[in-house]
Amino acid sequence: MRFVINGEDFVADIDPRTSVLDLLREHAGLYGAKKGCNQGACGACTVLVDGERILSCLALAVQYEARSITTIEGLSENGVLHPLQQAFIEHDGFQCGYCTPGQICSAIGMAAEMRRGIPSRVTADLSAEPIALTPDELRERMSGNLCRCGAYNGIVEAISEVFVEAAQ
Amino acid sequence: MNMFTYMRASTAVDAVRLAGEPNSKYLGGGTNLVDLMRETLERPAALVDVTALSNSIEEQEDGGLLIGAAARNTLVAEHRLVRTRYPALARAILAGASAQIRNMATVGGNILQRTRCTYFYDDDGSRCNKRNPGQGCDAKEGFNRYHAILGSSPCCVATHPSDMCVALAALDATVHLRGSAGERKLAFVDLHRLPEEHPEHETNLEPGELIIAVELPPLPFATYSTYRKVRDRASYAFAVVSVAAALDVQEGVVRDVRLALGGVAHKPWRARKAEAFLRGQPAQEAHFRAAAEAELADAQSLLYNGFKIELAARTLAAVLTELSEAQA
Numbered sequence: 001m002r003f004v005i006n007g008e009d010f011v012a013d014i015d016p017r018t019s020v021l022d023l024l025r026e027h028a029g030l031y032g033a034k035k036g037c038n039q040g041a042c043g044a045c046t047v048l049v050d051g052e053r054i055l056s057c058l059a060l061a062v063q064y065e066a067r068s069i070t071t072i073e074g075l076s077e078n079g080v081l082h083p084l085q086q087a088f089i090e091h092d093g094f095q096c097g098y099c100t101p102g103q104i105c106s107a108i109g110m111a112a113e114m115r116r117g118i119p120s121r122v123t124a125d126l127s128a129e130p131i132a133l134t135p136d137e138l139r140e141r142m143s144g145n146l147c148r149c150g151a152y153n154g155i156v157e158a159i160s161e162v163f164v165e166a167a168q
Numbered sequence: 169m170n171m172f173t174y175m176r177a178s179t180a181v182d183a184v185r186l187a188g189e190p191n192s193k194y195l196g197g198g199t200n201l202v203d204l205m206r207e208t209l210e211r212p213a214a215l216v217d218v219t220a221l222s223n224s225i226e227e228q229e230d231g232g233l234l235i236g237a238a239a240r241n242t243l244v245a246e247h248r249l250v251r252t253r254y255p256a257l258a259r260a261i262l263a264g265a266s267a268q269i270r271n272m273a274t275v276g277g278n279i280l281q282r283t284r285c286t287y288f289y290d291d292d293g294s295r296c297n298k299r300n301p302g303q304g305c306d307a308k309e310g311f312n313r314y315h316a317i318l319g320s321s322p323c324c325v326a327t328h329p330s331d332m333c334v335a336l337a338a339l340d341a342t343v344h345l346r347g348s349a350g351e352r353k354l355a356f357v358d359l360h361r362l363p364e365e366h367p368e369h370e371t372n373l374e375p376g377e378l379i380i381a382v383e384l385p386p387l388p389f390a391t392y393s394t395y396r397k398v399r400d401r402a403s404y405a406f407a408v409v410s411v412a413a414a415l416d417v418q419e420g421v422v423r424d425v426r427l428a429l430g431g432v433a434h435k436p437w438r439a440r441k442a443e444a445f446l447r448g449q450p451a452q453e454a455h456f457r458a459a460a461e462a463e464l465a466d467a468q469s470l471l472y473n474g475f476k477i478e479l480a481a482r483t484l485a486a487v488l489t490e491l492s493e494a495q496a
Contacts, residue, residue, distance in 0.1 A: 016174040016215075019202070039203050046268055055268045058202050062174050063195070063217055106268065113267065118246040121262045121403065126251040143403035144266020 001065050005030070006074025012061075020056035020064055021045045024071060032072035032101040036146075043145035046102035046109070047071050053109025055144075072101035075108070084108060087158035095149035103145045103155055110141045111163045133164045169205045173214040177221065180346045180380045186216045187376050188348065194218045194378055196277025197240065199269050204282065207289060209299060218378065219274060225250070231386035234344075237276030237379045241332065242267070244275060254384055256393035256412045260335035263397040266404050276379040278332050279343070279359065283370050283434050285315060285326040297323045298367040312470040314408065317477055319433040324367030325470060327431055328360060329406045334430035335395055337438045338412035340385050347377040356382070360435035367434070389416035389424060392495050396487045397430070398479060407431035409480045415491040417451040425488075429463075432480055439463045442484065451492040453485060460484040 003010045005028055012027040021038075024030045024047070036044030038057045045057040048070040075082035084104050087093070094100040117129050122140045131137065138156055147155065174195075177183030187194060193212040195201060196219060204210040222236030225247050233249055244250055245261040261270065264278075287294040287307040295304040307315055307325050315325040333356075341356035359371055373379075387393075393414035399405040410430035416423040425446050427439035442463035449455045460481040467477045 016172060017169045038206070040199060040269060043266065043268065052271045053268050054272050055199070055266075058197075058199050058269075059272065060174075060195075060198055060202060060215075063198065063219065109271075110267065113242075116246065118242060119251065119258065119262060120267075121259070123262075126255050126258055140403050141267055144268050 001062065003061070003064065003066065004068040006070055007068075014061055016060065016062045018061045020047065020049075020054075020059040020061050020069065023061040024056065024069070030071050030073050033105075034098055034101060036098070036102075041146075042099070042102075043106060044099050044102040046106040046145060048105055048109055051109070051112050053106050070105070072104055075104070082108075084158065084162045087161045088155070091157040091161065092151065092154040093158040094147075094151050094154070099145060099147045099149075103142070103147065106142060106145045107159045107163070110138075110159075113141070114163070133160075135160075138164075170208070170211045172205075172212050174217065175214060176217045180221055180378060183216050183218050183221065183378055184346055184348055184376060187214070187378070189214055192216055192376070194276070194280075196238070196274035196280075197269075197272035198277075199265070199273045200277065200281040207291070209289065209291065218276065221380065223274075228383070228386075231388075233384045235275055235382045235384070237274060237279075237381055239275050241265075241270040241273045241275065241278060244332075245270070252391065254335070254339060254387070254390050254393065256338060256390065256395045256414060257332070257335040257384070260331040260395040260397075260410075260412055263395060263407075263410070264331035275332070275382055278330055279336075279379060279382075280371065281330060283326050283328045283360070283367075286311075288326060298326065298363075301366070301368050308470065311472060313472040314406065314431070315470055315473050316433050317467040317469055317473060317480070318429070318437055318464075319362040319435070320468070321363045321365065321367070323365055324363035324434060326363070326367070326434060328433065328435050330436065331395065331397060331407065331410060331430060333360075333436040334410055334428045335393075335412040336382065336384075337436035338414060338426045338428035339387060339390060339393070340426065342383045342385070343379050344381040344383060345373065345377050346380050347374050351380075353383075357436070357438045363434045370434075387414060387426070390414040390426070392416065392491050393426070394487060394491060396483055398483055409476055409483050411480075411483050411487045413484070413487045413491060415451070415488055415495075417492050417495050420451055422446045422449050422451050422455075427463075427484065429480055429484070432467075432476060439484070441465075446488075451488075453489050456485040456488040456492075457481065459488075
């Protein structure tokens with residue numbers, strides 16, 4: 001079965017029970033996406049598929065054949081970190097680092113959702129366009145990614161720097 | 169997880185044919201089914217992937233909307249006509265799960281997620297009539313803060329976890345079904361079942377029947393509709409209580425209203441008693457409160473969920489007050 005992982009073709013002989021997360025970790029040797037809860041509760045396995053964020057632990061790989069999967073390993077270019085990776089370092093957006101790959105992939109997916117104009121639970125006016133990424137919007141939209149170290153303030157600062165301040 | 173055969177359906181007819189084998193299940197985004205298979209609570213012999221079926225959202229001639237069952241939750245919530253004509257549905261979807269899960273989950277899959285509680289998951293330690301019919305229910309005498317106050321039975325006190333479904337119940341949605349005998353339509357409120365003696369049977373679908381679309385009828389006053397969810401943390405948690413409501417107020421009087429409650433029953437709970445109470449009444453908080461009390465008169469609490477009765481009444485009254493003030 002063929003996939004595109006971080007821009008490169010990847011072929012694997014997999015059992016239909018294999019999740020996208022296990023495809024990445026057990027077959028592709030990419031250990032960035034983490035198996036936190038393996039039941040869709042923590043967000044540590046978040047990856048991007050064709051630019052949309054999903055939980056790779058609940059995704060059966062057979063359903064994603066030929067799709068383009070991006071993990072934390074695919075974000076840097078020519079050895080230069082993605083601006084959001086750099087911002088996480090500068091704002092102490094992590095302590096142990098376990099949730100970080102999921103947080104960063106999730107935030108990149110969130111930014112794409114903002115560009116599409118997708119509202120959130122805290123968007124007061126559902127017909128508003130564009131929707132401003134206020135602190136409340138950011139926290140709500142990132143609520144699917146838990147951080148047991150409680151590095152949320154740094155995470156919010158890092159994401160704000162890259163996706164809010166850059167937009168201004 | 170047990171081994172299974174995976175098949176992709178390209179049309180609804182194809183899907184129904186492929187699912188003709190015993191112990192087949194339809195697979196949408198997998199956000200509930202894959203988890204339940206991993207817990208060995210579901211053990212299908214075959215999965216028929218229906219995510220390639222229609223996901224279109226189309227306006228109907230009568231002004232309603234037809235939503236293909238393979239539409240991802242995000243796609244529905246972001247759709248311009250859903251946001252403007254049926255804000256309760258957009259808000260209900262956005263109140264559910266997380267953005268990642270909403271990107272995966274389909275409309276059909278959201279509807280057919282299992283009605284469940286933590287005792288259902290606890291295969292090793294607890295009795296559950298839904299998991300093992302006839303075994304007994306440990307939730308009834310257990311930690312039942314999240315459990316049902318309406319329509320429960322001695323067999324099961326679990327609640328349906330969907331937010332989207334509460335809005336569909338309030339908005340008079342219809343589901344379009346395809347089975348081996350052809351297509352039929354079913355009122356959304358008649359799709360899910362109360363537990364009675366058989367909590368393992370959660371819907372009135374025939375074996376092998378597939379949800380192909382959800383139809384929203386025209387409801388002009390649903391521009392004044394919303395969804396409010398009360399839960400134990402600010403986001404990404406199931407409802408303790410939720411309310412979907414649409415309200416039509418003319419000259420200070422309730423001309424029409426649609427109400428449904430979530431987090432209170434084995435199925436999305438259409439609040440027809442409150443609706444009947446309110447039609448023709450002054451659009452005032454005291455009347456909203458009285459309507460809520462009429463709906464909840466039959467509510468029965470367990471040891472830890474008695475607070476839900478008052479919480480549901482207050483939430484219903486608060487939402488109606490908000491919608492009333494919005495059109496004053």
